[in-house]
Amino acid sequence: MQNLNVGLIGGGFMGKAHSLAYAAMPMFFWPAPALPVRKVIAEANEDLASEAARRFGFEKSTSDWRSIIDDPDIHVVDIATPNHLHAEIAIAAAEAGKHIICEKPLARTGEESKAMYDAVKDKNLVHMVAFNYRRTPAVALAKKYIEEGAIGRILSFRGTYLQDWSADPNSPLSWRFQKSIAGSGALGDIATHVIDMARYLVGEFSAVNAVLSTWIPERPLQSGGADALGTVRGGEGPRGQVDVDDEVMTMIRFANGAVGSVEATRNAYGRNNYITFEIHGTEGSIVFNYERRDELQVCFASDPGDRRGFRTVYTGPAHPYGDGLWPIPALGIGYGETKIIELTTSSRPLQKAAVSARVLPTDTRWPSLTTQSSSPLRRNRGSRFSRSTVDQTGGAAVPPLRPGTGTAEDAQIARDNCQPRRSASLANASVYRKTRAGSGASGSTRQAAVSEQKRRRMPRIHGLR
Numbered sequence: 001m002q003n004l005n006v007g008l009i010g011g012g013f014m015g016k017a018h019s020l021a022y023a024a025m026p027m028f029f030w031p032a033p034a035l036p037v038r039k040v041i042a043e044a045n046e047d048l049a050s051e052a053a054r055r056f057g058f059e060k061s062t063s064d065w066r067s068i069i070d071d072p073d074i075h076v077v078d079i080a081t082p083n084h085l086h087a088e089i090a091i092a093a094a095e096a097g098k099h100i101i102c103e104k105p106l107a108r109t110g111e112e113s114k115a116m117y118d119a120v121k122d123k124n125l126v127h128m129v130a131f132n133y134r135r136t137p138a139v140a141l142a143k144k145y146i147e148e149g150a151i152g153r154i155l156s157f158r159g160t161y162l163q164d165w166s167a168d169p170n171s172p173l174s175w176r177f178q179k180s181i182a183g184s185g186a187l188g189d190i191a192t193h194v195i196d197m198a199r200y201l202v203g204e205f206s207a208v209n210a211v212l213s214t215w216i217p218e219r220p221l222q223s224g225g226a227d228a229l230g231t232v233r234g235g236e237g238p239r240g241q242v243d244v245d246d247e248v249m250t251m252i253r254f255a256n257g258a259v260g261s262v263e264a265t266r267n268a269y270g271r272n273n274y275i276t277f278e279i280h281g282t283e284g285s286i287v288f289n290y291e292r293r294d295e296l297q298v299c300f301a302s303d304p305g306d307r308r309g310f311r312t313v314y315t316g317p318a319h320p321y322g323d324g325l326w327p328i329p330a331l332g333i334g335y336g337e338t339k340i341i342e343l344t345t346s347s348r349p350l351q352k353a354a355v356s357a358r359v360l361p362t363d364t365r366w367p368s369l370t371t372q373s374s375s376p377l378r379r380n381r382g383s384r385f386s387r388s389t390v391d392q393t394g395g396a397a398v399p400p401l402r403p404g405t406g407t408a409e410d411a412q413i414a415r416d417n418c419q420p421r422r423s424a425s426l427a428n429a430s431v432y433r434k435t436r437a438g439s440g441a442s443g444s445t446r447q448a449a450v451s452e453q454k455r456r457r458m459p460r461i462h463g464l465r
């Protein structure tokens with residue numbers, strides 16, 4: 001198993017989440033795609049950097065992120081800084097031949113994002129945006145149901161991301177309220193996650209319109225210290241101008257003809273991390289609420305009329321990522337788990353890149369910074385990927401995909417999900433299941449649960465039928 005040397009830039013909220021995920025990844029997903037080594041963390045000054053290194057388990061610290069770029073030992077540059085630094089760091093990392101994980105939003109503007117994409121696109125680098133919420137098993141399960149046609153043709157998607165942490169006019173003017181640093185407000189900060197889910201589950205957008213509002217135009221200047229979602233309180237003193245949106249509402253037309261909406265606000269008293277979507281299709285509906293993230297609500301038109309209604313599927317071992325997570329449905333998926341899954345799925349191509357001297361065949365590149373969404377539209381274009389590759393996760397030879405049966409990403413995600421989607425992917429998924437079953441570390445309860453679900457090949461559904 002190869003080491004994957006990580007240089008993390010930014011030791012705040014996301015620095016904590018990414019560090020936890022690097023440490024925990026092999027504890028959940030074993031054999032791990034790679035063994036992440038927390039090599040070096042950069043922070044804004046020496047004190048913050050050395051504290052972050054001790055706290056998050058990094059070997060070294062630095063107050064100069066450029067030293068990470070220049071460090072030949074580093075395979076992956078992980079960008080977890082405020083948004084204004086994303087483009088500069090990512091472009092420097094790409095020029096140095098480093099693989100890149102970048103927090104969302106990708107950048108402050110479309111121009112910055114395009115420059116980042118241009119910097120990586122011809123370099124055979126692995127690069128991804130950290131959209132972790134799509135990795136919630138219930139969201140991946142919704143994707144599986146949609147791909148299997150369980151709800152027919154998609155008619156509409158309604159998504160929300162509602163929070164209340166900035167509803168108080170006295171919450172301070174953190175970087176998230178400053179356009180020069182953040183680029184945008186609720187739109188880039190939180191709506192991006194739901195936009196990503198809409199693209200992941202339904203497809204690319206063909207038309208969008210939106211209204212934006214700023215409800216609180218001035219906020220107290222921060223009284224110093226490192227910001228964490230505005231928890232460093234402002235004083236009674238001077239206020240500064242907010243020049244980003246507090247709320248955004250959009251109307252969307254998808255390229256496949258579906259319609260939709262995405263709404264986001266950080267001023268909704270009573271809402272905490274209220275990420276929801278409701279998808280209606282010609283054969284059923286799917287509903288998700290992150291605040292009840294072990295559950296997926298489904299309703300199928302094929303149910304007898306006197307039994308038709310929403311039922312709850314509790315995600316567990318039978319579902320996407322189930323082999324790596326907890327052995328009992330509804331035991332509890334948290335924010336940390338979504339980050340662990342995110343870094344596991346990204347580490348597979350990253351690990352392959354590391355062992356092949358940082359050169360990847362085009363076909364096996366991770367989806368690009370700007371097109372990380374693996375929408376059905378992109379999937380259906382087919383693939384030139386048709387040769388055997390070595391599965392670095394377990395040393396097993398992965399059977400080749402037939403041309404046109406799916407992308408390399410499909411095969412990878414099939415393994416990640418341990419759920420067959422297409423015949424060739426099923427072969428890959430079986431190899432992975434066998435490898436994992438052979439590890440036998442989790443005892444008889446989990447093995448019994450997995451075999452029962454394999455035998456039935458059915459999601460565990462609580463309710464009628």
Ligand SMILES: NC(=O)c1ccc[n+]([C@@H]2O[C@H](COP(=O)([O-])OP(=O)(O)OC[C@H]3O[C@@H](n4cnc5c(N)ncnc54)[C@H](O)[C@@H]3O)[C@@H](O)[C@H]2O)c1
Nearest residue numbers: 010011012013014042043044080081083103104105227228
């Ligand atoms: N995927 C998610 O769910 C999610 C959640 C929150 C934040 N984010 C994104 O993660 C990024 C970071 O957000 P956060 O909440 O961790 O912010 P934060 O303010 O908590 O942390 C940012 C850290 O970067 C450090 N920093 C600033 N300048 C630096 C520099 N020059 N070199 C090194 N470090 C520097 C700051 O000192 C701070 O500790 C943002 O892009 C944000 O949008 C993503």
